[in-house]
Amino acid sequence: MRQSEVQFQTALNNLARGKLTREDRKLFKSRTFSKMPKKKRLHKAIHLFSRNEDVEEYNNKCLKNIIGEETICHASDVFHGHGSQLAKRQMEYTINKSKTHQTMGLPKSIKLKIGAIYMVTYNVDTEDGICNGATGTLKQINYGINHKGEKKPLRVWIEFDDKSVGKIARKKLKSLITNNKIPNTWTPLDPIALTIKTRKTSSLKVNRKQFPLTLAHALTVHKSQGQSLKQVVVHLGKRRMSREQLYVACSRATSLRGLFIIGTFKEPTPIPKTSHLRTEMKRWKNHKVVPKFKKLTEDNNQLKIMYHNVQSLRKHHNLIRNDKIFTSNDILILGETWNKDTDNIEIKGFHNIVNITTSERKHKPQGVSIYVKKGLKNIITADTLSLEGKGRMQGGILEYKNLSIIGLYAKPDTTKELWKNYFKNLELSSRKKVIIVGDFNIDSNKINTKHFLNKLLQKYKLKLQNKGMSSTHSNTNLTCVVTNTHITTGTYNSFFSHHLPVFIHKA
Numbered sequence: 001m002r003q004s005e006v007q008f009q010t011a012l013n014n015l016a017r018g019k020l021t022r023e024d025r026k027l028f029k030s031r032t033f034s035k036m037p038k039k040k041r042l043h044k045a046i047h048l049f050s051r052n053e054d055v056e057e058y059n060n061k062c063l064k065n066i067i068g069e070e071t072i073c074h075a076s077d078v079f080h081g082h083g084s085q086l087a088k089r090q091m092e093y094t095i096n097k098s099k100t101h102q103t104m105g106l107p108k109s110i111k112l113k114i115g116a117i118y119m120v121t122y123n124v125d126t127e128d129g130i131c132n133g134a135t136g137t138l139k140q141i142n143y144g145i146n147h148k149g150e151k152k153p154l155r156v157w158i159e160f161d162d163k164s165v166g167k168i169a170r171k172k173l174k175s176l177i178t179n180n181k182i183p184n185t186w187t188p189l190d191p192i193a194l195t196i197k198t199r200k201t202s203s204l205k206v207n208r209k210q211f212p213l214t215l216a217h218a219l220t221v222h223k224s225q226g227q228s229l230k231q232v233v234v235h236l237g238k239r240r241m242s243r244e245q246l247y248v249a250c251s252r253a254t255s256l257r258g259l260f261i262i263g264t265f266k267e268p269t270p271i272p273k274t275s276h277l278r279t280e281m282k283r284w285k286n287h288k289v290v291p292k293f294k295k296l297t298e299d300n301n302q303l304k305i306m307y308h309n310v311q312s313l314r315k316h317h318n319l320i321r322n323d324k325i326f327t328s329n330d331i332l333i334l335g336e337t338w339n340k341d342t343d344n345i346e347i348k349g350f351h352n353i354v355n356i357t358t359s360e361r362k363h364k365p366q367g368v369s370i371y372v373k374k375g376l377k378n379i380i381t382a383d384t385l386s387l388e389g390k391g392r393m394q395g396g397i398l399e400y401k402n403l404s405i406i407g408l409y410a411k412p413d414t415t416k417e418l419w420k421n422y423f424k425n426l427e428l429s430s431r432k433k434v435i436i437v438g439d440f441n442i443d444s445n446k447i448n449t450k451h452f453l454n455k456l457l458q459k460y461k462l463k464l465q466n467k468g469m470s471s472t473h474s475n476t477n478l479t480c481v482v483t484n485t486h487i488t489t490g491t492y493n494s495f496f497s498h499h500l501p502v503f504i505h506k507a
Contacts, residue, residue, distance in 0.1 A: 008256040016247045017281070018270035025267065028250070032261040036233070044117070044161075045231035045260070046135070047218040048249045050241055058218035068114035071141060073153045075108050075210035076191075081203040094198045095206055104194045105132065106210040112153060114138055119216035124192060129165035133227055135216050136160035139186050156211060157186040161230075189213070221249045228254050236263030243268035293492060296503060297328040303400070303506040304329040306492070307407060307479060309439040309499035313337040313369060316496045317345050325492055329503070330373050331380075331398070333407030335439045337367035347371050353382040354396030354407075368409050368438075370396040385425055390415040393422045395438065403485070403506070404431040408438035416452055428460040436462070436482040437504060443476045457482060465489050471500050 011024040020028075036042070049055050063070075077095065079088055100107045105121030116138050123131040140157040160166055166187030170177060173188055193209040219227075221241075225248055232253040234246075241249070246268055253259035271278045296304075306329040310316050313334055320326045320334075327349060339345070339357040346352070354370035372380050379400065386394045391414030398405040406426065410419070428434060442449045444464055457464060462482045466489050471479035479502045481489045492501040 004256050008259075012247065012251050015243070015250065015268065018243045018268050020267050027256070028261065028265050031256065031259045032263070032265045034262075036262060037260065042231060042233070042260070044137075045233050045258075046117075046216060046224070046227075046229050046252075047233045047235060048221050048224055048252065049218060049235050050221055050237060050239065050245055052220060054235065054237065055218045055220055059215040062217040063111060063113055063116060063215070066113055066115045068116075069141065070111065070113040071153060073110050073112055073191075073211060075106060075208050077209075078207045079204065080195075080207060081205050083202065083204045087202070087204060091198055091202070091204050091206065095196065095208075098198075100214060103196050103208060105212050105214075106192070106194055106196075106208045107214065108210075110211060110213060111215070112138060112141055112156060112211070112213075114141065117216045118158065118213045119219070120189075120212055121214050122192065122194070122212035124189070124212060125168065128168040129160075129162065130169065130187070130189070134160055134162065134165050135227075136165070136187070140182070153211070154190070156189050156213075157182065158189055159183075159185050160187055221245045224248065224252050227252050229258070230254055231258045231260070233260045233262060236261065236265065240266055241268075243271070293325055296325050296492065300505075301507075303331075303403075305331045305333065305405065305435070305437070305504040305506070306501050307333040307335065307437040307439075307481075307504070308494065308501040309335040309409070309479065309497060311336055311338075311365075311497045311499070312363070313339060313345055313367075314343060314363070317347070319496055321347050326501070330376055331405065332371040333396070333405075333437060334369045334371070335367075335407070335409035336365050337369045338363040338365060339367045339369060345369070349374060351377045353377070353380065353398075354384060356384055356386060356394045356396065366392060366394060366409065366411065368394050368396050368407060370398065370407055372398075376400070385422070387418060387422050387425065389418050389421075391418050393418060395422075397426070403433045403435065406434070406436045406438075408436065408440075410439065410441050412441040414441065419452075419456060423456060423460060428462070433485040434462065434483060435485065435487060435504060435506070436480075437502065438480070439478050439499065440480045441478055442480070443478060444480050445470075445477045453480070460484075466502065471502055473498055473500070 007027055011027050014020050014024050047058055096108055100121060117135060118138055120130055120134040121132060136158040138156055139159050141153050142155040143151050144154040146152045163185060169187050170184065177184060191209050191211050193207055195205050195207050197205045229252045234249040250259060306326060326332060339355065340363055341357050341359050343357065350371035351374050352369060352371050354368060356368045358364050358366060381399045383397045385397060392411045393408060393414055395406055395408030442453060444450055444453055445468060462484050465481040465483050465487060469477055471477050471491055479499060481502060481504060488505045490503055492503060494500055
């Protein structure tokens, strides 16, 4: 990071506290102008004001200066529910007068103009980045004829500032984009329909269909919260901005060079000594925030293993690849992979040494895949053991030094007899140190299953290491850790599976 950017971050932190140093004041004043700098490179900058009236005035001014096709798109409102005609008229009046944030981001009407900057006002597709706050330039409007014979906008095409936004939407309409010679950076956006209620006690509601967009040449400071912008013009105005407003406005800029302050910069007042915020900030200094799972990423010369029932590796492998907690392990054992023979899923930095799949045409809830760090590839040997009968058990067997590591998956309908046969075939008596981990699909916390499991383990002088632990989001313990050696174990979080990842550390 450049020295100027370090100084900028420090100055922003001091601005939030209301305690600017001489260097901070100098820095902010170096970005302050009496009027807008006449630089063409600022034509895509977002302007921030403290008042709605100033935002509206600036947006309208920008629209007038843009030469391009323009239309007004009126929302389609359909009223539902029981109520008198008077109640319906009152609701219609209320809806029409409501501000956009009161109508779930759908305006009554919106001016659409080619070349204007717009912001998405609703989370259309969070995975694709088309969500509240995404900004871009309107490039094209597609029209149709409604039932009244009126010409109406049916679709708009937006070039988002962040090129990754809309990738999925563009892929879905790839043939349309290619056939119509539409630039591959333009993203299609259709009107959406949302149900709006004005009163909780009333059964009346309106279904509004409209483009989830608002003009975004200018925004209020409040509306800009959460945004990261390359170029920001902060209009101070005649009224003095509060310390909080000034901090939010200036901190939207991703760099010092991208910040432009118009007006007279006045240093904000410090946080009052009696303020709860000051008390909390003092507390932060004395109480270091330590990430809950920080220890799972530390290199402490232990063998680190993680087991997770992933409920389809094809669907979730990217979440595993990009999770530092997973990739910090030496061995990853993944159950219920749903893999077929044709599936070959790679994880960077790991070697896939076990891949128990199905040869059937359809993906099925079964399978075990084991990945080891590439540095361990040549010192770990691998084998597999699968048994079928009344149920199915699948497992990979790793030999590392004098330790046997067995990762398995058992189907829910697996009988006690098959369990006994599986353990017998593992030849556990010939193994010195053993760690068995897997989705047993037996809740070891339940009395009726606990007795069978304990009896089976006692026969081979093994112990359930995670007794009483919960390994699912429904507080059951289906993923069991069984061993005859000293280990530590616990759970990590999973947001894509009903099962929790279970970690094992062996010194």
